[in-house]
Amino acid sequence: MTAPATTPTHPLLDAHAGVLDEIRQALASRGWYSRYPESPSPRVYGESAAADGLAAHEAHLNTAYAVLSTQPTDGSVVGSEVSPYGPTLGVTYPALDVDAGLAAARAAMPAWRDAGPQVRAAVCVEIVDRINRRSFEIANAVMHTSGQPFVMSFQAGGPHAQDRAIEAIAAGLVEQERVPTSVVWEKPGRDREGNPAPTRMQKDYRLVPRGVALVIGCNTFPTWNAYPGIFASLVTGNAVVVKPHPRAVLPLAISVEVAREVLVEAGFDAALVQLAPEADGQGLARTLAERDEVAIIDYTGGPTFGAWLEESAAAHGTLVYTEKAGLNSIVVDSTDDLRGMLGNLAFSLTLYSGQMCTAPQNVYVPEGGIDTDEGHLGFDELGDRLAAAVGRLTGDDAKAVELLGATVNDQVRSNADSLASIAEDAGGRVVLDSRRVPHPAWPDAVVRAPGLVAVDVAREDVYTQECFGPVGFLIRTASTEQSLAQLADTVREHGAMTAAVYSTSEAVLDAARDAAAEGGVALSENLTGQIFVNQTAAFSDFHGTGANPAANAAYTDAAFVANRFRVITSRRHV
Amino acid sequence: MTAPATTPTHPLLDAHAGVLDEIRQALASRGWYSRYPESPSPRVYGESAAADGLAAHEAHLNTAYAVLSTQPTDGSVVGSEVSPYGPTLGVTYPALDVDAGLAAARAAMPAWRDAGPQVRAAVCVEIVDRINRRSFEIANAVMHTSGQPFVMSFQAGGPHAQDRAIEAIAAGLVEQERVPTSVVWEKPGRDREGNPAPTRMQKDYRLVPRGVALVIGCNTFPTWNAYPGIFASLVTGNAVVVKPHPRAVLPLAISVEVAREVLVEAGFDAALVQLAPEADGQGLARTLAERDEVAIIDYTGGPTFGAWLEESAAAHGTLVYTEKAGLNSIVVDSTDDLRGMLGNLAFSLTLYSGQMCTAPQNVYVPEGGIDTDEGHLGFDELGDRLAAAVGRLTGDDAKAVELLGATVNDQVRSNADSLASIAEDAGGRVVLDSRRVPHPAWPDAVVRAPGLVAVDVAREDVYTQECFGPVGFLIRTASTEQSLAQLADTVREHGAMTAAVYSTSEAVLDAARDAAAEGGVALSENLTGQIFVNQTAAFSDFHGTGANPAANAAYTDAAFVANRFRVITSRRHV
Structure with missing residues (x-):
């Protein structure tokens, strides 16, 4: 009467099983761990990496971001990014058809849910690995949307953000693995003659996602502040809609492109990660936040809209993780x-x-x-x-x-x-x-x-x-x-x-x-050397505490991931 | 420059270390575990237990619940319980002075916080052990407030509720222990001559409570539905104010009395657990929920007030765990x-x-x-x-x-x-x-x-x-x-x-x-024997899923405890 316990298999799980072990352990110890070298040195990323990344960036300029046209769209395009360094980027993005996009996201979830946490984590690691290969391209995109200096754009927008993504994957993976797949519950008892007669039940615990997760990006750290929410939701089985800041779309467009590419290669639906770009002032975040399909929201930005999200979303039973403003x-x-x-x-x-x-x-x-x-x-x-x-x-x-x-x-x-x-x-x-x-x-x-x-x-x-x-x-x-x-x-x-x-x-x-x-x-x-108060290290320093009004969550603790999935038990006598 | 890592010590930790091991393991395995026998048989609880419990119950009737007068009060009393079986209970309770009570709760927290999770868990186990000894008294109180039949009052109001309390303690303990106390973080690096020159920092992780936790009890399961929230908040370092349903005060008055007694004996402040009884229709839950000191709310009851709590509390950044109504x-x-x-x-x-x-x-x-x-x-x-x-x-x-x-x-x-x-x-x-x-x-x-x-x-x-x-x-x-x-x-x-x-x-x-x-x-x-769909077993079955509108949480998963405390890091070069 019971389904056999199956070991999940997937080529990416074979490829990344060792990584999953590493990151489980790193998260528990909170010692130093980094998967991606932070140095933009040619010795690390290759002699032509910087030039190739710049060329890739320049190829985006003044074009339509065509690869995202596999998303449901009504045909309209948006895009008004202007570099804080001066130039207009001129990139246009296909607007997401919200109804069709959310429907596609929901439809994509059951297969992703049933793949189980390990396969999901392996696919997520592959996504981040492939994002890492585009670090120079993303660095240019971060620089020309956030205004960060180039080396910081590379580090904070690239490897450091990627390490935070891996941390969120690890946290979500470990959290899901804490719930056993199945247990035989045996309650001692005696029959009327006094002989042992335990009651035995098999209980299967099935992890289910909450729904569609909305990630609302910010202007200053488009990737660093978005990756934790994206990967925490994705690894726990949810589909993700990424709504970038209208002035910082390109770094997340590239990231979403990579995610969709890997998902499809891995046999899953690209609709698990979608980009919802908007025109400046369009208010798309509010529209999406109010949709019933949206069950989780990750937000980085100003306190006014953050407070609105917290109040409005709670009325819908939506989980909301916010990072707003504070007095450091x-x-x-x-x-x-x-x-x-x-x-x-x-x-x-x-x-x-x-x-x-x-x-x-x-x-x-x-x-x-x-x-x-x-x-x-x-x-x-x-x-x-x-x-x-x-x-x-x-x-x-x-x-x-x-x-x-x-x-x-x-x-x-x-x-x-x-x-x-x-x-x-x-x-x-x-x-x-x-x-x-x-x-x-x-x-x-x-x-x-x-x-x-x-x-x-x-x-x-x-x-x-x-x-x-x-x-x-x-x-x-x-x-x-x-x-x-x-x-x-x-x-x-x-x-x-x-x-x-x-x-x-x-x-x-x-x-x-x-x-x-x-x-x-x-x-x-007493920081007097090359560690600065502004910087936190993934896997060791929590970013935010959730204990003061600046942020209601921390990258990445158990509270950031534990509620992104739920457990459905089925039980029967055996 | 660094504080030495100290091993927490407390006589109750010595006494209950074995229990803590047991319950950590039971929670992880989700197999059968029960600390308290569910049979009201004299062979288990003693020949005179039933009669003693009844006598203790009857001694409460038509008296002032004097032992709670150590709480801050303005001198007024409340109490209007009438048994669903007919008799008026006639018990009066001192009203809590809300300002003074919340101030006392806050003042009590730093020492409780600094005791650490293991000591707190041991003290909590002792509280539940001592509640268990009063199971027959509580059974009568549950029967004459909820209307449950006696055996059910004993089981669901006594040992089963106590097992849920232990489960919440286990979940909170394990969750806190996932964060190491301290780590030395060593980032590889080289000096200008190319020699290894790692950056080393010590990072201490301090667990802090969120604030005062409010537990709002219900009429039908005054103890069973209140204990998970009470003990989840207490073990994670918060002070708890228990606001019982005005028609089901006595079972929680006894429970709070025991908790306060044990806390004081263990060297902590009784104000860590307080009872806030109210007259029918007084609206004290709303008053308390709106207080800035209140950071966590656990609620069981009707959907209208539950929805108000979820919306209103979110506006204050308060965590709210609700169980409302549904269509089984x-x-x-x-x-x-x-x-x-x-x-x-x-x-x-x-x-x-x-x-x-x-x-x-x-x-x-x-x-x-x-x-x-x-x-x-x-x-x-x-x-x-x-x-x-x-x-x-x-x-x-x-x-x-x-x-x-x-x-x-x-x-x-x-x-x-x-x-x-x-x-x-x-x-x-x-x-x-x-x-x-x-x-x-x-x-x-x-x-x-x-x-x-x-x-x-x-x-x-x-x-x-x-x-x-x-x-x-x-x-x-x-x-x-x-x-x-x-x-x-x-x-x-x-x-x-x-x-x-x-x-x-x-x-x-x-x-x-x-x-x-x-x-x-x-x-x-296919339940056809002595396991019923209405019943869940602590440590194995989750009560609720948090995945549908009936309840936004489950007894007891990680999501129920992980956000009741926060982690404050301090880091320095070593």
Whole structure:
């Protein structure tokens, strides 16, 4: 009466079984693990990789993205991407016919569901491997949609994003494997004569997807922030519709193209991954989010639409994972490596002009200043030293633009222009104005170096809202104790993706750990080298905590994957 | 610079380490596991246990529940419980001062958080062990609040509920243990001379609770449906406020009393578990749900308030686990054990007068009838045979009341009275009217045996709403194929906690498994013995699936626990 337990087979499972073992183990240990080399060096990716990637990118420009025409479409096209470096991309994409697309997604799921978690994971790994081969092409696409500098576009948009994809696959795989396929349940008992007469039942546990998963991409990290949701949903059996930011379509179009290609080669339906590009202002995310077929939403973007999603989707019983905005915070108490600290902080403020969701904004410094290996520094002195460090890092235009990239939108540019008025309104001081950096190669790019404004801790009106882009606040507090309390309070209330502390005192570090636990934010301590507060490593660092308003989830913990599938039991006497 | 990894120690951890091992393993295997004997036999619980429990119950009657006066209270008392068997309980409870109670809950959490998952699990096991010792007292309290018959009150309100508590503890423990306490992350690298120069960081992972957890109890299963949420939240570090149904306070008052007692003995703050009793109609659940301190809500009850909770709480970022209402469904196709099938079905319909969230309501039978080991039976014949089986089971008043218990509220009584009008409106037939059964011991109890109405499958208006209590529908379909399609469709749309199928055909059973997967409901196949569709076993059967509108969660899977705590990383170079 019972179906035989079958071992799943698939050529890709044969090919990637070893990888699945590796990533299961890496996830459990949380030690260092990376599948994809982060160096864009020709020694790693091949002598012609960079040129080939650029050529592939250029071949997309001013063309219709034809390969996606296998998706259901009404024939209309969209596409209005303009590089933050200046050029119009000119790529057009076929609009997804939403009714037909969602129907196709649903129809594709049963075979994908029945393939089981291991086969799904192997297919997903193959997709990411094949995405990796197009890293240079994607890097160019990320650069010319997000405005990231090229090396960052390569790393964050390529291997680092791919490692996060693999992490999500691992988390989803392991989570599904925790539920046995089948068990014989034997309840002890006796018959009327007192002889053992157990009740035996076979119980089969079948994993089922929730439905269609919608992934809403963002402008600044089109791949890095989309891959975790895409692969977490896909590996758990759901079909995925990817709705890219209208200004950052190309990197996800390439990714979706690869996914569909691999799915078909592997014997599955391409409709398991579809791209839903939209014209700027079309509101397609809202349309899709309200569809009954959509059961899961992953979102990275502004807090207003994020909050709407959380409320509206809950009314439909939809799972929603959001990453919105926050006040990334640093407490400076003391250091035994002033140069290292200043260099590290300056880099964190500078990288991509502070346009990372993890870039620091609020730097708390006690009014009495701090002790350092170069002697005591007053509050203003420390500010000036930090400004000088930023100045050194960004003083040379050609080198600076390779760190700063280009500003992604007018809001960022407006924030960069507002330092003097912020300082004036707040009775503060512009410690460093945001320099306009001419880009030697891309004259139309608007590049801004970070600026710093010193304000008093009392002026919460100034620094408890996110000021996205190259703007940092040096916040004058009465003491490190107050700095830590303010960190905990503002993060708990307004959210943060990252926090850091500099101190030579074990007591202060302990207090900082408590403040981070209270605020619900991950803490980096005394970073003075080549690890930066803005960066997290897949398989080891969680990105976000889900414990403060900045994000209701973390890449990638069990909570991010456990609810993307459900278990259906069937039981019978045996 | 790094805190030494400490092994948690606590006398209760020494005492229960073996249990924790057992339950970790039981949860992973999903085989049979029970910590608490389900038999109320004197040989198991002691010769005087039943009498002592009854005496303890009677000592509560017409008194103030004084032991809870250690909770913050404004001095007012509430309490209006009336037994479905007739008597007024007369127990009064001190109202919780909400502001002070929530403040106390928050203040109690840091020490509980820092105790770590193993100590918390051990303390929780001790609480449940001590609750188990009061099983007979709780059984009387459950009987006289829910109206369950005594043996069921003992089993479902006692050991079975306690096993579900242990299961939640196990799930929460294992989930937390999946995150390592600490790891050294070592990223390979080389210095400028090309020598190996790895980057090494220590990362500590600290588990933090989300906040105060609110558990909203129900009238029919005050302990069974409350314990999973209570212990899942408690073991993951949260403080819990238990808001019992105003007509079923006593079982949870006793449970909370025990929890507080054990917590204090174990060196923790009693405020980690508090009771928030309310007067009927006071709306305290809403008040509590809207408080910022409340981060998690577990709810069992009606769909209207459940839906409000899901929407309102999401707007606050609160996690909400709900179990509401559904259409439990059975497809009858054929059987090789007609007597067994009829007996099993009759029992499932009869037990507690169908007032279980898992009791069957919709029984689909093809109009052409079914093949059985006693020959072919027409649709009407099958109905009559089922009616006769119910009649045999409930024909003797004294025996019947020990299965039926008492009706819990006027809605159930009204539903029981409505069979004739339902049949008339629907053009159907009353196959069996709901008999009023006089209770030999409790003359004021309103006891109703199950009734059955035959209706056509087209009359969805009749059977696609929950008709809670002793009402079953025999739904005439064109074929088993239509029965299964209708099961899948109605469950997906309206929800269900359980489903079952009877068939001698492997093809039909396979199709039923697919229909159950489509509808998102657990399936019992060909139950003809002493396992019933209404019953689930802790550690093996999930209660609910989270895959249909009846409940957004399951007792107890990873998704039920993984998001009740968060992980805060701190990292530093080493």
